[in-house]
Amino acid sequence: RPPRRAHELRAQRGGGREITLRPKPFQPIKMLQIIGGVFFAYLFFGFMLLPCLNTLTSIFTVKNAAGETDPLAVIRFFLAGSMSQYVWNSLKLALCLVITVNVVGISIVLLTEYFDIKGAKILRLGYMTTLIYSGVALVTGYMFLYASDGIITTQLKDAFPNINVNWFTGFNAVLFTMTFACTSNHALFLRNAIRGIDYNTVEAARNMGAKPFKVLWKVVFPTLLPTLFSLTVMTFITGLCAMSAPTLLGYDSINPEIVRLAGSSVADEAFPQARAALLSIILACFTILLLTVLSSYERKGHYLSVSKTKAKLQKQKITNPVANVLAHIYAYVLFIIYMTPVVMIVIFSFQTFSAVRMRKLDLSQWTLVNYFGKQDYSYLTSRGTYKIREGSISGVFSNEATLGGIQMSFVMSVIAAALACVIVVVACNYIFKHKKTGTILEYALLFPWLLPTILICYSYRTFFNSSDVWYVFGQNLYYADRVRILIVIAYTVVKLPFSLRMIKASFYAIDEELEDAARNLGSGPVRTFLKVKLPIILPSVLAVFALNFNALFTEYDMSATFASTYGTTYAMVIQSMCREEGLYGYNVNASGRRCASTVFIMLVSGLILYLVYGVGARDLGERLEARDRRRKRMDRIKAVFRKKQPAEAASPQ
Secondary structure (H helix, E strand, O other): OOOHHHHHOOOEEEHHEEEEOOOOOOHHHHHHHHHHHHHHHHHHHHHHHHHHHHHHHOOOEEEEOOOEEOOOHHHHHHOOOOOOHHHHHHHHHHHHHHHHHHHHHHHHHHHHHOOOOOOOHHHHHHHHHOOOOOHHHHHHHHHHHHHOOOOOHHHHHHHHHOOOOOOOOOOHHHHHHHHOOOOHHHHHHHHHHHHHHHHHHHHHHHHHOOOOHHHHHEEEHHHHHHHHHHHHHHHHHHHHHHOOOHHHOOOOOOOHHHHHHHOOOOOOOHHHHHHHHHHHHHHHHHHHHHHHHHHHHHHHHOOOOOOOOOOOOOOOOOOOOOHHOOOOOOOHHHHHHHHHHHHHHHHHHHOOOHHHHHHOOOOOOOOOOOOOEEEEEEEOOOOEEEEEEEEEEEOOOOOOHHHHHHHHHHHHHHHHHHHHHHHHHHHHHHHHHOOOHHHHHHHHHHHHHHOOOHHHHHHHHOOOOOOOOOOOOOOOOHHHHHHHHHHHHHHHHHHHHHHHHHHHHHHOOOOOHHHHHHHHHOOHHHHHHHHOOOOHHHHHHHHHHHHHHHHOOOOOHHHOOOOOOOOHHHHHHHHHHHHOOOOHHHHOOOHHHHHHHHHHHHHHHHHHHHHHHHOOOOOOOOHHHHHHHHHHHHHHHHHHHHHHHHHHHHHHO
């Protein structure tokens, strides 16, 4: 007979028993997966793929003076005009940064982790200051020292009157600033790599008669090559896509030119939007090429033969006295370069506005006006009369523009960092359950890494600056306060690849037997995830959230692309402070408020890094040891008080 339907199908078993095979009950989790897949496809095509494709096609759809479409007009303009100079400037900066950053970055790690240098702990703190302030805050810190009216430039001018006070501009200034700003990756990743070296291999080479520097070159460096190669690629991309330093220090590179063209119009110059799109695509091609080379290099594999019992690396003494002295001098010169901006900014943030503007330290006058409170400012007009501007001298937390930028950046950074973590956690849970479709999902989340940040943001600005986009319900997301939604989306998309790489690694720590046990006890998939998996990965998720927030809170590149009165972030407020300082008697102490803003950023970033790499990096054993130390410390304090109480009771009244 033909087979019956599933709900009528019966099977004969031994003993004449009849068993009815019932259909599987409806599972809500399947419906959630379908809805989630459709929603993710909507987000991927709508907010990743289509805007970038629109940018690409805009290059070949420009019209000439006759109103005809000319696909090669922008390319001819690029070859004949000055656009190629911006590309060359960015390439030159990236190539030079690869050399200078690696030299300085490798040396600071070796001086603090490999060689026995006196005061290494203090030196390490100085070298890692770039982790607590970066971007526009770091650049303005160096400008505070070396600009035409900077502290050091002013001192040099007093000593040498014929010196060029504008020496800290252009390529040399950008290279100097970014060399010390970009060593933060070496301080994190290369430090971990060199601390993981097996000391037995170093000791074996020393026992065979190899000198210290030969051991370093032949034994240590080969183990660091994979990390160094990755850091080199990251440095090259950073130099190629530099934004804040070239903008503030006056260097013509690709990203500042893209932002400038994005705000221009056809009435100002020929097809600016298409030219900006072409520069963005050139950046994307360089990025894709470098990531492809990095991936092929990593697939080759790198191996090192180590002993069965791994020994902790011990610091090596520099036996040559001359080399030892030179190494110490070099270490402390770098320390001074790193620490001078930090110390000067902190000190001048407590000085009066006149001392900050004149770059003259006055230890007799200390104030908190750059942080809190307001003061009136009186000045002499051209008519010889004094005029008062009420509240013109204001601090970080009493100035409306600065406080508004802090609030906006804080809210948008928290939302974007949280969204990136939530999306990635859900995606990773799906990826580990479904291998085939999970691979597609993983590559889709890594897609933003193939493109420079400026291309994604420029694509959003041009594509969503219209009411014709149907899948955002015909809303112009670049109009008025809706630009904040666009900034949050861009923040989230840019942070997805980093969040995926970090959170996915934490999922490998989940034992599958725990999930099986929860399933056997009747727990559903959602409950198992919330009660079993999430508590295990939560420390890593919180760490990624903190790092994302730390990077987005002072982010400048994306904010400059979406520049508008409704989307002025904290970094843009800092960048514009000194440009408007003292204009018509307003914004008088902008330099002092900028110093206070940098100190505030240092405190926030330092606290987050401490929570992530300090408290959060401790394993269970270290936390138990810390708890035991606190308990013993409290026991000693209580014992001291117990000894004092009988003595007081026995004393005569």
